[in-house]
Amino acid sequence: EVQLVESGGGLVQPGGSLRLSCAASGFTFSSSWMHWVRQAPGKGLVWVSRTSSDLTTINYADSVKGRFTISRDNAKNTLYLQMNNLGAEDTAVYYCARAGNYYFSSWGQGTLVTVSS
Amino acid sequence: QSALTQPPSVSGSPGQSVTISCTGTSSDVGSYNRVSWYQQPPGTAPKVMIYDVNNRPSGVPDRFSGSKSGNTASLTISGLQAEDEADYYCSSLTSINTYVFGSGTKVNVL
Numbered sequence: 001e002v003q004l005v006e007s008g009g010g011l012v013q014p015g016g017s018l019r020l021s022c023a024a025s026g027f028t029f030s031s032s033w034m035h036w037v038r039q040a041p042g043k044g045l046v047w048v049s050r051t052s053s054d055l056t057t058i059n060y061a062d063s064v065k066g067r068f069t070i071s072r073d074n075a076k077n078t079l080y081l082q083m084n085n086l087g088a089e090d091t092a093v094y095y096c097a098r099a100g101n102y103y104f105s106s107w108g109q110g111t112l113v114t115v116s117s
Numbered sequence: 118q119s120a121l122t123q124p125p126s127v128s129g130s131p132g133q134s135v136t137i138s139c140t141g142t143s144s145d146v147g148s149y150n151r152v153s154w155y156q157q158p159p160g161t162a163p164k165v166m167i168y169d170v171n172n173r174p175s176g177v178p179d180r181f182s183g184s185k186s187g188n189t190a191s192l193t194i195s196g197l198q199a200e201d202e203a204d205y206y207c208s209s210l211t212s213i214n215t216y217v218f219g220s221g222t223k224v225n226v227l
Contacts, residue, residue, distance in 0.1 A: 001180075027185035044120065045155070045163065045206050047216040062118065077130050095162060096127060102210050103168040 002026040002106040004059035004096050009111030016086050016115070022079040022096030022108055033057075033099035038080050038092035039110070047079065048091075050099065062090075086115045121146065121207055121219035128225040129197045137222045139207035141192040145217055147188040151210035154183060154192045158203040166205075167192060194224065202226045 008020040022034070036048040049060045049070040058070055069082040079096050093110040122140040123159040131136040138160035139146065139154075150170045165174055166191040167222055170190060180195045190209075194201055 037218075044221040045157075045208075045218040046120075048209070050216070061215060100165070100168060100174075101150040102149075103165055103208065104155070105165055105168075105174070106160040107164070110226060112194070 004098065004106060004108035006094060006096055006108045006111035007020045009113045011095065011116065012086055013116045013117050014087055014115055017082070017084045018086065020081040020083070020094055020096075020111060020114060022081075024077045024096075024098070026078065027098065029077040029104075034070075034072065034079045034103060036070060036079075036101055037044070037095045037097055037104065037107075038090075038113075040089075040092040040093070043092075047092070049088060051079075052076075083113070086113075088115050091115045118211060118213075118218050120214060121209060121217055123207060123219040123222045124206075125220075126223040126225060128227055129194075131197055131199060133192060133197050134195045135197060135224060136191050136193045137205055137207075137224070138211075139191075139192070139219045140188065141209055141217070143188060144212040145209040146185065146190055148176050148212060150185065152183070152185055152190040154181075154207045155199075155206045155208065156203045157206065175191045186207045197224075197226055199226050 003025045035050040051070045071080045095110045097104040098106040100101045127135045154167040157163040170185045171183040
């Protein structure tokens with residue numbers, strides 16, 4: 001069974017940084033493209049970033065480009081999202097998702113990031 | 118990248134059919150058959166219901182079907198059931214190798 005477990009969320013001050021993790025199991029993580037998607041409270045889903053299995057292809061939404069960095073450790077079956085210079089607009093539940101063929105095949109339960117002073 | 122346009126809500130009685138539209142542009146929905154649909158009951162993570170416009174993953178009831186015409190994709194739920202009450206989102210690949218989601222539609226089962 002595919003399992004994705006996010007962690008690392010919490011309360012951070014504006015301008016601060018946070019690193020999210022996503023522990024994967026139940027599938028061959030090292031062969032899988034992965035995504036981050038976020039959802040502000042009471043709002044819709046917003047795609048954030050994706051990476052190929054070997055980090056050679058990485059894409060970001062314009063809203064996070066230059067501030068967020070996606071990475072992975074295939075030996076640890078873990079996906080990361082380093083978030084810098086956070087603002088109130090980054091407050092959201094962050095989901096990691098396994099990529100299907102141009103869709104999001106499995107999702108974690110999400111981790112909440114709150115940016116507030 | 119602006120969100121794809123979906124109606125805020127649709128409603129139907131049990132057994133009826135409802136259709137949710139998802140309107141994009143020639144840079145996303147109109148250019149690729151890479152439209153997918155997600156169901157999100159309150160307080161839970163999304164679940165894929167349709168991918169590549171009209172394909173159902175294993176385990177998704179055949180009451181769910183998808184289609185596309187031009188820049189607009191659609192999800193139809195036939196034989197509506199109480200358990201179908203949830204938020205639904207469409208998504209598409211874009212011409213700049215990013216993804217865009219729809220604004221979301223709440224399905225109400227009367």
